[in-house]
Amino acid sequence: MSGCGDVRHLYIHLPFCASRCGYCDFVTVVGRSGQHGAYVDALLAELELERGVLAPRLESLFLGGGTPTLTGPRELERLLRALPPADEVTVEANPETVTPELAALLRDCGVTRVSLGAQSFQPRLLSVLDRRAGPDDVRQAVYALRDANFDNVSLDLIYGIPGQSASDLDADLSQALALEPEHLSCYELEAKPGTRFTHAHGAELARQAEAMESYFERVVARLTGAGFRWYETANFCRQPSLADGRDLRSRHNLAYWRGRDYLGLGIGAVSTIDGRRWRTTPRLGRYLAALRAGQGPEREVEPLAERVRRSERVLLGLRLDEPLQLAGLAEAVDADAVNRLERLGLVQRGEAGDALALTERGRFLGGGVTAELLA
Amino acid sequence: MELDRIRNFSIIAHIDHGKSTLADRILELTETVTGREMRAQVLDTMELERERGITIKAQAVRVTWKGHELNLIDTPGHVDFTYEVSRSLQACEGALLVVDAAQGTEAQTVANAYLAIENDLEIVPVVNKIDLPQADPVAAAAEIAELVGEDPERVLRISAKTGEGVAEVLDALVERIPSPTGDPGASPRALVFDSSYDQYRGVVAFVRVVDGSFSAREPLRAMAQGTRFESEEVGFFSPTMRAAEALGAGEVGYVITGLKDVSRLRVGDTLTSERNPAGEPLPGYKDVKPMVFAGLFPTDSDDYPDLRDALEKLKLNDAALFYEPETSQALGFGFRCGFLGLLHMEIVRERLEREFDLDLIVTAPNVAYRVLTKAGEEVEVHNPAEMPREVERVEEPYIKASIIVPKDFVGPVMELNTERRGRFDHMEYLSEERVLLVYELPLAEIVLDYYDQLKSRTRGYASFDYDVIGFREGKLERVDVLIAGEPVDALSLIVHRDGAYARGRALVDRLREEIPRQFFDVAVQAAIGSRVIARETIKAKRKDVLAKCYGGDITRKRKLLERQKAGKKRMKQVGAVEVPQEAFLAVLNLDGGKR
Numbered sequence: 004m005s006g007c008g009d010v011r012h013l014y015i016h017l018p019f020c021a022s023r024c025g026y027c028d029f030v031t032v033v034g035r036s037g038q039h040g041a042y043v044d045a046l047l048a049e050l051e052l053e054r055g056v057l058a059p060r061l062e063s064l065f066l067g068g069g070t071p072t073l074t075g076p077r078e079l080e081r082l083l084r085a086l087p088p089a090d091e092v093t094v095e096a097n098p099e100t101v102t103p104e105l106a107a108l109l110r111d112c113g114v115t116r117v118s119l120g121a122q123s124f125q126p127r128l129l130s131v132l133d134r135r136a137g138p139d140d141v142r143q144a145v146y147a148l149r150d151a152n153f154d155n156v157s158l159d160l161i162y163g164i165p166g167q168s169a170s171d172l173d174a175d176l177s178q179a180l181a182l183e184p185e186h187l188s189c190y191e192l193e194a195k196p197g198t199r200f201t202h203a204h205g206a207e208l209a210r211q212a213e214a215m216e217s218y219f220e221r222v223v224a225r226l227t228g229a230g231f232r233w234y235e236t237a238n239f240c241r242q243p244s245l246a247d248g249r250d251l252r253s254r255h256n257l258a259y260w261r262g263r264d265y266l267g268l269g270i271g272a273v274s275t276i277d278g279r280r281w282r283t284t285p286r287l288g289r290y291l292a293a294l295r296a297g298q299g300p301e302r303e304v305e306p307l308a309e310r311v312r313r314s315e316r317v318l319l320g321l322r323l324d325e326p327l328q329l330a331g332l333a334e335a336v337d338a339d340a341v342n343r344l345e346r347l348g349l350v351q352r353g354e355a356g357d358a359l360a361l362t363e364r365g366r367f368l369g370g371g372v373t374a375e376l377l378a
Numbered sequence: 379m380e381l382d383r384i385r386n387f388s389i390i391a392h393i394d395h396g397k398s399t400l401a402d403r404i405l406e407l408t409e410t411v412t413g414r415e416m417r418a419q420v421l422d423t424m425e426l427e428r429e430r431g432i433t434i435k436a437q438a439v440r441v442t443w444k445g446h447e448l449n450l451i452d453t454p455g456h457v458d459f460t461y462e463v464s465r466s467l468q469a470c471e472g473a474l475l476v477v478d479a480a481q482g483t484e485a486q487t488v489a490n491a492y493l494a495i496e497n498d499l500e501i502v503p504v505v506n507k508i509d510l511p512q513a514d515p516v517a518a519a520a521e522i523a524e525l526v527g528e529d530p531e532r533v534l535r536i537s538a539k540t541g542e543g544v545a546e547v548l549d550a551l552v553e554r555i556p557s558p559t560g561d562p563g564a565s566p567r568a569l570v571f572d573s574s575y576d577q578y579r580g581v582v583a584f585v586r587v588v589d590g591s592f593s594a595r596e597p598l599r600a601m602a603q604g605t606r607f608e609s610e611e612v613g614f615f616s617p618t619m620r621a622a623e624a625l626g627a628g629e630v631g632y633v634i635t636g637l638k639d640v641s642r643l644r645v646g647d648t649l650t651s652e653r654n655p656a657g658e659p660l661p662g663y664k665d666v667k668p669m670v671f672a673g674l675f676p677t678d679s680d681d682y683p684d685l686r687d688a689l690e691k692l693k694l695n696d697a698a699l700f701y702e703p704e705t706s707q708a709l710g711f712g713f714r715c716g717f718l719g720l721l722h723m724e725i726v727r728e729r730l731e732r733e734f735d736l737d738l739i740v741t742a743p744n745v746a747y748r749v750l751t752k753a754g755e756e757v758e759v760h761n762p763a764e765m766p767r768e769v770e771r772v773e774e775p776y777i778k779a780s781i782i783v784p785k786d787f788v789g790p791v792m793e794l795n796t797e798r799r800g801r802f803d804h805m806e807y808l809s810e811e812r813v814l815l816v817y818e819l820p821l822a823e824i825v826l827d828y829y830d831q832l833k834s835r836t837r838g839y840a841s842f843d844y845d846v847i848g849f850r851e852g853k854l855e856r857v858d859v860l861i862a863g864e865p866v867d868a869l870s871l872i873v874h875r876d877g878a879y880a881r882g883r884a885l886v887d888r889l890r891e892e893i894p895r896q897f898f899d900v901a902v903q904a905a906i907g908s909r910v911i912a913r914e915t916i917k918a919k920r921k922d923v924l925a926k927c928y929g930g931d932i933t934r935k936r937k938l939l940e941r942q943k944a945g946k947k948r949m950k951q952v953g954a955v956e957v958p959q960e961a962f963l964a965v966l967n968l969d970g971g972k973r
Contacts (some may be wrong), residue, residue, distance in 0.1 A: 014929055190925040219921040236923050259929050273930040280933060305933060315936055322927060343954065347897055368897055371922035374942035 008056035010276055012258040013064045015046060015086070016269030017071035018287070021097075024133040025200035026161075026192060030271030030285040031069050038287070039078045042269075045294035047085050049268045049283075052299050056266055056276055061089035063255035072100040076108055083112035091115055091254040093157075098136040101144035106151035116155040116253075117148050118188070124178040125171060128164045131204070132192075138178065145182045155251065157186035162222060163215045164192055165204040172218055176225045185251045187231065187239045189222045219367060235260060236322045236369055260323050262316040270300075278312060280305045310335070318373050324366075326351075326358035337378040344372055379447045382557040384628040386586065387502075388451040388466055390494055391476035392484035392841070396506040400476060400538035400547075401439075401450060407544055408441035408448070410616055438469075438571075438584055438630045440614045443548045449614075449630035451571065451586075453490075461666045461698075461718075464493055465571040465646050468662060469586035469630060472500035472555030474547065477522045479505045479513035479535070483808055484841040485780040491525055500555045501526045502534065504547060509537040521808050558588075558628035565656040566590030568625070568633075568649040570600070573640050575694040579610070581637040585649060586630050588660060593624040597652035598633070601659035605642045606652065610634040640697045668700045668716025669775050669846055670723055670825055671760040673741035673868075673966075674730070675712030681736060682711045688734035689713060692726060699726060704761070708868035708950050708962035709739055714761055716746070720825060741966040745822045747872060748773040748849050763867040765856045767907060772872075773849040775821040778803065780843050785813050787836040794831055798823035799874060819844075820852060822872075857882050857911070859889065860903040864953035869965060882912040885965060890914040892961030900955050 018032040019039060032038075064086060071094050072079070083092075093116040094109055101119070109117065123129050124138040136144075141158070148156050158179050162172050179187060194201040194208050201208075223233055231239040232252075240251035258265060267274045271285035284290055284301040293300040307315070313335035320327035329336065341359065344350040349365035349372050352358070365372050391397035405411045438451045453466040467473065473494045477483055494501060503526055505518045519533035534550060536543030568585040575581055585592070592598070596609050613621040614631035625631040637643055645666075648659035676685045689701050700716030717723040723743060730736050747759040750771040759765050765772075779800070783791055785807075792802070795817045803816040824844070832840045855878045859869035869889075873881045882904030889902045893916055904912040927935050949956035 191921075191923075193925055216920045219923070236927070237925050256928060259927070259932070265929055267929060271930070273932075275929070275932070282930070311936070314940075315932055318936060318939055319927065319932065344897075347954070349897060366923075368919060368922045370924050370939070371897065371919065371942065374939045375946060377939060377943055 009058045010056045010264045010266050011058045011062040012255055012263055012265040013061055014265060014267040014272055015066045016272040017066055017074050018069040018270055019073045020070045021073055021135060026132060026198060028195050028198055032287055039075045041291055043078045043082045045291050046082060046268050048294040053266055057087060061087050063091045063258060064089035065255040066094045068095055070097045070100060072096040072105060076105060080108055080112055093118055093255055098140040098144040101147050103147045103150060106147040110151040117153055118157040119144055121158045122161045123164060124175050128167055131164055131166060155185045157188060158184045160189045161192050162189060162218045165207045172221060180229050185241050187226060188237055190237050191219060234324050260319045262319055278307050280307055314377050317377060321361055321369060321373050326353050326360040328358050330357060335378055336376055340375045344375060381628045384447050384558055385551050385555045386449045386470045386558060386630055387472045387474060387551055387555055388453045388470050389474045389476055390490040392486045395476050395478040396538045397476055403538050403541050403544045404441060405617060408443050410441045438615060440616045446552050448551060461664060462645055463490060467494050467497040467499055469569055469571040470499055471558055472502060474502050474504050476504045476506050477518050479507045479515045479518045480510050482518050482812060483521045483525060485782045485843040488780050489843040489845060502550050502554055503528055504534045504536055506536055506538050508535045509540050517809060560588045560627040562627040564589035565654045566592055566651045567656045567660055568592060569660050570643060570645055570647045570649060572645055573643050575640050579634050581635045581640050581643050583633045583635055583643055585633055587625045587627055589627055591624045591626040592633060598649050599652050600643050600647040601650055602647045602663045603644060607635045607637055610636050640694055644697050666698050668718060669746055669821060670717045670719055670743050672715060672723060672743040673704055673706060673712055674715050675709040675739040677737040677739055679710045685736055688730050688736060692729060706868040707866060716760060739963060743825045745775050745825060762856060762870040762872045765872055771851055772854045774852045774854060776847050776850050777819055777821050777844040778847045779817045779819050781815045781840055782812055783836050783840045784811055787839060788813055790835040791815055794835055798828060855906045858905050859885055860905060861952045862900045862955045866952055868962060878906060879911050886912040886914050888965055889961060890916055892964045893957050895919045896955055
């Protein structure tokens, strides 16, 4: 089972979805349930081709999508059992797919963490997002996971939905907290150019932009007030004191933010290893055909110059609530900008000047602050 | 040629009233050009002139008619070139005053007719375009006769287009215009009434010889400026350059000087011989001073050297153009340019863009101010940013504006002039329908959008011209714009006290819209000295994050930040505030200012 490389983080993309949500721009495949088996075969074939880069033991394995839990249970089980073991195994799930049986199956296959795409608890807003699940589906899913002994459940929420008032947002946060998740990811809705969603709601979003400006602050205030650690721009986890001392940060995602190498398998999946980044073809047919023929799938390769890697370390590292160690990264940071931003109370230097962190306000402005900081 | 066989004249006409067509007909009728050589408006050489129908540079053409030498001196048609016009007129003894039979007298015609009368020119009034169906030659003749104090019967009625009456015009020139006076035996003196720069031959001076004569290979001197050179060639245009052995008293022609820069030989100067110098120059030389100033900046800062070269080249042929390097906080490196007036500015801008292919930002124009500082020092200020904050007195240029409108629009025009700090001078009925209004106005009040306003409030009927009449003290204030407490030099302006609040408010509102929100609250203020007259706050951004960033998003997010970073680099830094160039443009740009 084990490889002899040193990549400790593996991402598996399962693209299948029951339908496509208007705001989504991920690589997804709607329908094609007949191809789930072939896709799992291809994933395992691709894994065999890449196994050499993986460390003997993985720290994290993450099954994302798409809707991984839409993959037929038998195929999902076959995949999970064939994947190398990892300390943290996360599966993303849409609430309506999480039955007690599926929960038990995931648990049985070694999954340690489930990330549920709740998004909102209000039917009106869920329908704006084209989500199939209702608020009850979310609750049922959480109960099913708890019944199957999952002690690490994350909920995804989206805020800034067209028509969402501040009290709607508060209600969503309350209902999410009521389910006592270990982890929450809260994303501001991005109306990406060219999506069906932006076409339908872009103008309304622009109108509401000013009213929604405070939502991010509202989310952070509410969740930190409820004992959550705002450990990354969009991610929160229960403080260890409220979780039997456990560190509930997503280990897999921490790897991205810390600039670790990772291998991604499946269509559209991205890998970054040894200064090279590549994206596997997003085209299902080509992917399946290549691997059926025993060949690696097409990839789009992006070499990462040392300078680029340093910039990325800064932009990723500053998303976290822990100071970024500047050793080896000094060239990526504009010292004048640091001084300027420090005066504005947006960044803080470590005492020895060897680390850099954003202040709380700096974190709310993290994008612009980082753009300014980068040399 | 004997003096009594020479006639020197110019044609005064409003744009489109047929000056060039009449000149063309005269050239044909006198067989100066053959039909085959004839092309419309042969006297206008530059592409731009042909398109705009404006003659920028005067030229002189010699024709012969019934044993007489007639020199047609073509004058620039616009008030911005009043000085050049007056010099051209000084070279003449008479002028054809041409009025469109359908349009009647225009303000510009009035201004130039007065200029001609002041120069003691014999005026030969002509009503043109009598062939047009809507022509009213009787009314037009009455108007023009009234204007110049002439018997309406003596007003010639012609059609330059068909040629009808043009021979009679030539006859009238010979009969009515006096021959030049001058002393062929005296030390040579010639008036430089225009000059032009030729890439190969250097500066070509257009001259009217008053006394003595000039020939080639003769050491000459320009008396006012003291410039010395040797004439390489003398001659006349007929209509192309023809070398002559000499130019005698009373004659008009050119002198090729070999000088490499028109600024060394200014219009209005007197040429004399080094060997036989005249004691006194001809009267009336004036160093023309630009009155309207604006900053010219290349849109792309890399084009700065090209702009400098282009201005240098234009200056070779345009002695009135003034420029000096200017550095603006907001717009980078450029030039502060001085122009005779708005049209001159427009022409320069168009030539820079068209002939030199430059993309320019032209700041809103301002006038020249004469300032007496508290320290008792007199300075001339061309740029609001240079206006001392402590002043004893400020004077601004005033103009006398002549506006001709149908009588129904007198009210709106008076209203506009009052808004613009105008002082009513007088009003005359040119006919039952048409009224001449004369106002004195600060030049500063017309440099921005006066002409557009005048046109729109009179449904396009008004015609307008002006003459600078001098400097007068004004209650003028320097308004500064401060962004986060930092004064922004490029945005300072000088306004009359009564308009200061409104202008300051408008500027601040505009900037608030244009400056993107920053990491901190930004105050935008307009202030007179330490007194803030308008203030707005641009609220700090509250969020600026990329929501999601996982393994598959990193490249895209990085590129986004790189773009954001590049965008920041293009911003102009005012203290800690990043201001996009567009924000300055919205406030500074000439076109933006008009909106």
